[in-house]
Amino acid sequence: MAMWIQAQQLQGxxxxxxQALYGQHFPIEVRHYLAQWIESQxxxxxxxxxxxEEAKAKRLLESLVSELQKKAQxxxxxxxxxxxxxxxxxxxQLKSTYDRCPLELVRCIKHILQSEQRLVQEATNASDGGQAxxxxxxxxxxxxxxxxxxxxxxxxxxxxxxxxQHxxxxxxxxxxxxxxxxxQLSSLSSxxxxxxxxxxxxxxxxxxxxxxxxxREAxxxxxxxxxxxxxxxxxxSVLRKQQTLILDEELIQWKRRQxxxxNGGPHEGGLDVLQSWCEKLADLIWQNRQQIRRCEHLTQQLPLPGPMEELLSKLNADITDIISALVTSTFIIEKQPPQVLKTQIKFAATVRLLVGGKLNVHMNPPQVKAVIVSEQQAKALLKNESTHSESSGEILNNNCVMEYHQATGTLSAHFRNMSLKRIKRSDRRGAESVTEEKFTVLFESQFSVGGNELVFHVKTLSLPVVVIVxxxxxxxATATxxxxxxxxxPGRVPFVVPDKVLWPQLCDALDMKYKAEMHxxxxxxxxxxxxxxQKAFSSGSNNPEDYRSMTISWxxxxxxxxPGRNFTFWQWFDGVVELxxxxxxxxWNDGAILGFVNKQQAQDLLLSKPNGTFLLRFSDSEIGGITIAWVSQPHRERLVWNLLPYTTKDFSIRSLADRISDLNHxxxxxxxxxxxxxxxxxYTPPLSKAVDGYVKPQIKQVVPEFATQNPEPSGAASTFMDQTSSPSFSHPSSCVYPSMTDTMLDPDGDFDLEDTMDVARHVEELLRRPMANQWSSQQS
Known part of the structure; x- marks a missing residue:
């Protein structure tokens, strides 16, 4: 409701x-009386x-109608x-309007709330007169x-x-x-x-x-x-300058943010603001074009000596060029197709014409076609060397009609079920792999304005995509x-990128990606x-200044x-991100994982701490691995130990928190x-009681050499995986396990997953035996 209170204070x-945001599609009274409810959704x-999402939208519509009816009562x-x-x-009225298209109600309200927020923000900025x-x-x-x-x-x-004219x-x-x-003078002769x-x-x-x-009047x-x-x-001249500012700066910046x-940067916003500017441009250009055409008509009605015909002809050509540039530049991709595109997998994209509503293009809705083209084909298209759409593959469901949304004034085409059936690859250069080859999805359409007075053929290219099978x-592919x-x-030849960049530039990209994945x-x-x-350059320097001027190549x-590994820097980093x-x-968000620490650094950190202190660091030797390093003195010498790295497979069996809980040392x-x-x-809550006479086993990990420092009940200290019975049935004789040697643990050691799973299966077999017989035999 806070936003509505501020919106009511707007002026001028x-x-x-x-006020123009509201109308029959969504009355302003509904916004006023349901302000709190609307802003809480x-x-x-x-x-x-x-x-x-239509089912969710339907529920929101029903809730909105219900809230209105309550308010009325x-x-x-x-x-x-x-x-x-x-x-x-x-x-x-709202029930009738949006019952068959509830997502349009969501689109309408989102547009209203975003526009209100923008107007309030602009008014706030304007009121800060004395501030820079x-x-x-x-x-x-x-x-x-x-x-x-x-x-x-x-x-x-x-x-x-x-x-x-007058x-x-x-x-x-x-x-x-x-x-x-x-x-009359001629008729006087008679x-x-x-x-x-x-x-x-x-x-x-x-x-x-x-x-x-x-x-004189002539x-x-x-x-x-x-x-x-x-x-x-x-x-x-002012129109051209304004259009350059909006299209070549603001729109290009929006595309860059997109x-x-x-890579995980802030979600691109401000498209509705851009559309409002482009619509104002279109309106002003069209008005001036009509004025120039009326001037031409007046000149043709009454020819007078002078350069007017040439001047008006040039003005007409100039303003036609301006409106052509506006229309072709505002045919954009609102929602990009996935940049790593797998064949035979459904994907979506949305294209939008920012001036479509203002130029009434929707009166004869244009159809948009999508084709996938190679990097070379994209270059030819941008150089106007190719006028027809060559394709490097086959996209299913690649035609879509643009739809006009009255509530938001947007004209867009939503490709919801495209699928890349096949791809044709070009000859690769040097060491380039298939995952370094870039394609792009070309969207194109044709439409007319002014009663076929002007016909436009528009095209737009998606961000580069890498096709995988x-x-x-x-x-x-993600690295590319x-x-x-x-x-x-901006303005590059498709799809040229530098082969080398400064290390701090790559740091910014990695940080952006990491933050986005961690939310x-x-x-x-x-x-x-x-x-x-240090990992990328095989360097031992701990001084960040030493790396600021260094460059890293693709x-x-x-x-x-x-060095000494069978994976690249990115593959290691991406493995960490995925894990x-x-x-x-x-x-990570709790600050519990130190992560980016090597073995020597971990040792230096832990040796100064009490026994039993541990940290979590990413494995140097395995992609997507994390290990526990801890300081302990099981015998005479005080050492830092490291478990064999856990991977995503391990955590799909037992969580990190539970594994740490298991290890009493x-x-x-x-x-x-x-x-x-x-x-x-x-921690996972304790298991429930036995059901139908069966006890559910639970995997529990133990490090043999260190388990004896804090012995567990039932002799579990000698095992890697302890199958613990439920609280309702607990007796030493119910846990019979083979002992494991401690050769699997060294300063880099941990348990081996396959061996521990063998233990788990063996315990399951034991637990399937009739428990009463085991109990009686033990008693005897």
Whole structure:
């Protein structure tokens, strides 16, 4: 409700814009009386292009109607009678309007809330008069001021054009009068001489007066036309400058934000603002174009000596070029196809024409076609060397009609069920692999405006996509996409990226990716980045300054293996990201995982701490592995031990928190936090009692050499995996397990998963035996 309170305080043009958001599609009274309910709903959680979300949207519609009906019933007394009827009517109206298309209601309300937020923010910025505005606010103010200038100048030329038309019409009337006088003079020959002489003198005097006026007025008209032409030239100059600012700066920046969002950057916003600017441009351009055409018509009606025809012809060509550039540039991809595209898998995309509603393109809805093209084909298209759509593959369901959404004023095409059936690859260069080959999805359409007066063929290319046929290629394909998204430059030749970049630039890209996957503000610290630099450059320096001027190449990033390993720098990093994302995200966000620490650093950190202190670090030797390092003194010598790394397969069997809970010799998470204080909230609750006479086994891990320091009941200290019975049945004889040797543990050691699973299966067989017999045999 806070947003609505602020929106009601808007003034002037901002208030007018806010009021214009509402209408029959969503009455402003509904917004007012249900403000709190509307702002408390999670509208942004619904994907408008996903038909599966329709059920949620339907429930929101039903809730909205129900809330309106409740509000109507609460109205009482004489003053509330009319409001009760009105709110009841709105409930029925909304139900009828959106019952078959509930997602349109969500689209409408999202648009209203986003627009209100923008208007309130702009008003807040404007009210900070004495404070320095940031560059974004300054640019927006500059754009809005230019629109006001254009509006005024367009009104002025419209006024001058009407004056010119009125003057020309009067001129034509006087010209016809002159012709009538001339005809009368010609007819005097049939009159008697005395009468002819008298009338001839009068008509000649009148003709002279009219002709003198016509001569003067012709000069005035010509000057008026030239002045109007000059005004139009000035307006076109401002229009061109405004369009350049919006299309070549604001829209390009939006596209850049959209690309960085592919690496986990902030979700690109502001498209509705861009659309409002583009629609204003389209409206002003169209008005000026119509004025110029009317000038041409007036010139054709009354040709006068001078350069007007050439001037108007040039003005017409210039403004046609301006509107063509606007239309072709505002055909954009609102929702990009996935940049790692797997064949035979369904994917979606959305294209949008930002000026479609203003130019009434939806009156004859255009069809959009999608084809996949290679990098070379994309280059040819942008150089206009290719006019037809060559394809490098076959996309199913690649045609879609653009739809106009009345509530938001958007014209878009939603491709919901595309699928890449096959791909045709080109010859690769040098060491380039299939996961380094880039394609793009080309969207194209054709439509007309002004009653087929202008016909536009529009095209737009998606961000680069890498096509894979197997999930094992996903890792390397993601590397290609991340490098391209991070280091592509605006206006590049498709899809050129630098082969080398500064290390800090790559750090920014890795940090952005990591934060996005962790869904938190805790990204990579400077120490983490130093660790990564040491890995990437095989360096031992701990000074971050040593790496600031260093460059890293694509080959170092994801083509050449790390020294002594069979994987690349990116493959190692991506393995960490995948492990964290799937299993360890809460622990990272809690600060429980140190992670980016090598074995020697872990030893240095732990040896100064009490026995039982441990930390979690990522494995150097295994992709997507994490190990526990701890300090202990099982015999005479005090050492730092490391378990064999856990991987995602291990955590799908038993969680990290439960594994740490199992190991009694782990006492404090580095530097000094009791482990239960950190991990207890993630422990799995105890198993329930036996059902139908069966006891459910539970896997429990033990490190043999250290288990004896804190012995477990039932002799479990000698095993790797302890199958614990439920609390309802607990007896030493019910847990019979083979002992395991401790040769699997060394300073890098942990239990082996296959061996432990053999133990687990053996215990399951034992537990399937009749428990009563075991009990009686033990008693005897």
């Amino acid at each position: 043009e901002a208030l007018h814009q806010m 999670l509208w942004d959680s619904l994907e408008l292009d996903n038909p599966a 609460l109205q009482g007394g004489e003053d509330g009678f009319l409001l009760k009827i009105k709110l009841g009517h709105y409930a029925t 505005m940031d560059s974004l606010s300054q640019r927006h103010q500059q754009i809005n001021q230019a629109f006001e200038e254009l509006r005024v100048s367009t009104q002025d030329t419209e006024s001058e054009l009407r004056k010119l 003057s020309q019409e009067y001129f034509i009337i006087q010209y016809q009068e002159n012709l009538r006088i001339q005809a 009159l008697p001489p005395a009468e002819r002489s008298q009338r001839e003198t009068s008509l000649q005097s009148k003709r002279a007066t009219v002709e003198a006026w016509l001569t 000069t005035t008209l010509q000057k008026h036309r030239l002045d109007l032409s000059e005004q139009h030239q000035k307006t076109l 690309q960085l969002a592919g 197997h999930g094992s290629q996903d890792n390397n 996409v991340l490098w391209d998204n991070a280091f592509a430059e 938190s503000g805790r990204g990579l610290s400077e120490d983490n980045l130093v660790f990564l630099a 080959a170092q990033f994801n083509r050449e293996s790390l 964290m994302k799937k299993h360890l995200k809460p622990h 782990l006492l404090f998470l580095y530097p000094d936090r009791p482990k239960d204080e950190v991990f207890a909230k993630y």
